[in-house]
Amino acid sequence: MATALKAQLGAACGIGTVGALFGACAELHAGKVAIEHGERRISYGELLDRVRRLTALLAARGLRRGDRIGLLSRNRPEYLEVELAAANLGVITACLNWRLSTRELAYCIELVSPKLLIVEAELAAGLPSSGTPALELGPPYENELARHGTRTPLPLAEPEDGLVILYTSGTTGLPKGAVISHRAMVMRALVFASELAIAPHATFVAWAPLFHMASTDHALATLLRGGTVIVVDGFQLDVLLAAVSRHSIGWLVLIPGMVEAFVEGLKAQRTKVKGVQVCGAMADLVPPHAIAEVTALLNAPYLNSFGSTETGLPPATRSLIMPGEAPTRLSKRQNAFCEIRLVDPADNEVAAGEPGELAIRGPTLFSGYWQAEETNARDFRGGWFHMGDVFRRNEDGSLDFVDRAKYLIKSGGENIYPAEIERVLLTDKRVTEVAVVRAADPKWGEVPVAFVACRDDAPLTEIELADLCRRELAGYKRPREFRFIGFTEFPRSTSGKVQRHELERRLKGSA
Known part of the structure; x- marks a missing residue:
């Protein structure tokens, strides 16, 4: 094959970037609701206009491919606008956890050296002094947006460029910044939709913090497929109950600590559920009777998931717990489109039935931790990402979670x-x-x-x-x-x- 043709095919057949794919989707569905936030409805056409204006604004402020933006905000539509506009320029959005102490927040900001901070007004007072220019969400943000047109620089991002930095919840020390590329985010959307047969235009409720992978991964995936994202600031029972009664939802995120309160709300308000394809996550951490109750009320299977910020919901998120079932086993099934090994401390593969650390490789993987060469060299040794989670493989190929190795x-x-x-x-x-x-x-x-x-x-x-x-x-x-x-x-x-x-x-x- 001629070199010139190979280059053209490579460009045409490669994985697209999140900004370009969103733009194509938004033009196709311009009149459809992209984001719902309280009483506000934002169409794909309106969202695309705002993203293009913000892209021009960021470029005018001197942000270039590879630079970082620090985003400190609760859940609101602008969160997704910032991620999409930065994506157009190849700029990485560092999603800052507003619940952190000032000391922890200062560390996270210093780690990524952002050229700009975009901050919710109510959180600005807790922002550590860093000397970094800041843009406040609200009137200042809207005024600057209005001053810029929709003609933006050509998208500069490449698939392997960083899209977002999501901070891991450091259990023994300070957080690490996991770099999620455009390639990883697109593949997470494809794998999850494929494995769980999520309908293309299904609604997603982003109530978990958008600085967390569950909301950012699946909100962006929804906006790449023409669905509606309902943005909710945290666990608000009445809002969630209204969402399941009015919308056909693909994956309804339920996490440990809120399942039983949600069950009581469904029963007390006798909510008529319009349709949920899959609910839940992290079944190992939820009482079996609570799983049985919530799945029966929603008439939706519970996702017996295993994944992480670093991997997305793969590597083992294929198993579902049927409605009304109180599980006695929580064996998981390996996802398609990834490879898994269980290894001993010397990285030798263990026999079936023996505990071993899970190592994975596949297209949903992150690109390593920001500014952590030693950690990356250890965790990616041998061309596999070592997760630190211990599993046993059963004779039928299913996987039983044992525990985190560090526990x-x-x-x-x-x-x-x-x-x-x-x-x-x-x-x-x-x-x-x-x-x-x-x-x-x-x-x-x-x-x-x-x-x-x-x-x-x-x-x-x-x-x-x-x-x-x-x-x-x-x-x-x-x-x-x-x-x-x-x-x-x-x-x-x-x-x-x-x-x-x-x-x-x-x-x-x-x-």
């Missing part, structure tokens, strides 16, 4: 995985939340301690929990202590996961 408890030479204990405790319908953490022990080195929350109308005793563990677990795996706390007392990340390091710190403080 492993070494007790008297035995390996104890907290997730196994938690799954046992969650089988009691009176338990609403549980987290097992390590505690120092002079004899065994480390022992498990369980923090447990119970339903207010159905208290449990330590003796009852100990009996349950005695029936289901080997002696060395049983918690040495049960600590009862309220459901809201569990410290959580933005994705609803319990922050175990905070509970371990609490243990040490009470010792």
Whole structure:
């Protein structure tokens, strides 16, 4: 094949950029609603106009391919405008967590050295002093937008350019900035839609923070396919109930910590659900009875997912829990379009039934952590991304999650995985939340301690929990202590996961 033809084919057949693909979709669906936010409706045509004006604004401010914007905002339509306009220029949007302390926020900003900060007015007071120029959302943003036309520079981005930086919720130290490329974001949209048969024009409710992968990944995916994104600032029960009654939703995000409140709302308001294709995530962290209730009420299967900011919802998000089922097993199925290995500490593949760290390669993977060469070299060794999550592969090819490798408890030479204990405790319908953490022990080195929350109308005793563990677990795996706390007392990340390091710190403080 001639070199010139190969170059032309490469350009024509390659993965598009997010900005270019959005522009093509918006022109096709100009009159359709792209974003709904409260009473406001923004059509694809209007959104494209605003994105083009913002692209021109950013270019006029001197932002160029490879530069970074720091975005500090709650969920609002402008969040997606900024990501799409930056995408046109090959500029990376660093999605800052507004819940962080000033010290943590200063670290995240300094890490990426943004040329511009775009900030919600109510959050501007908590912004650390950095000397970086800032543009405030609201009247200042709208005034600048109005001064720029819709003629923008030709898109400069390439598929492997960074699109967004999403910060991981550092469990033992400061957050790391995961760089998600245009290629990864487009492939996440394709893989998820393919695996779960999400309808092209299905609605997505972006209520989880847009600085989190669930909302940013799937809001952008929806806008590339002609669907409507309902932007909601956090878990607002009445708004979510109205959304499921009025819209046909593809994937309804439900996360640990809010499922049971959502169930109570559905029952109390007797909500008539228009249609949900798939609901939920992270089934391992949700009580089985809560999964059964919410799926029955929505008449939608629950997503037995496993993924991360770094991988997107692949590598193991093919398994679904049918409506009304209280799962007794949570084995997962490997996604298409990725490769998986389970390896020992020497990176040798383990046999079926043996625990091993999951290593993956595939097109949804991120491009590494920003300014973290040593970490990237370790985690991407051998051409595979090593996730730090331990699984067992069953004879039928399914995968059982064991635990995060860093949560492993070494007790008297035995390996104890907290997730196994938690799954046992969650089988009691009176338990609403549980987290097992390590505690120092002079004899065994480390022992498990369980923090447990119970339903207010159905208290449990330590003796009852100990009996349950005695029936289901080997002696060395049983918690040495049960600590009862309220459901809201569990410290959580933005994705609803319990922050175990905070509970371990609490243990040490009470010792």
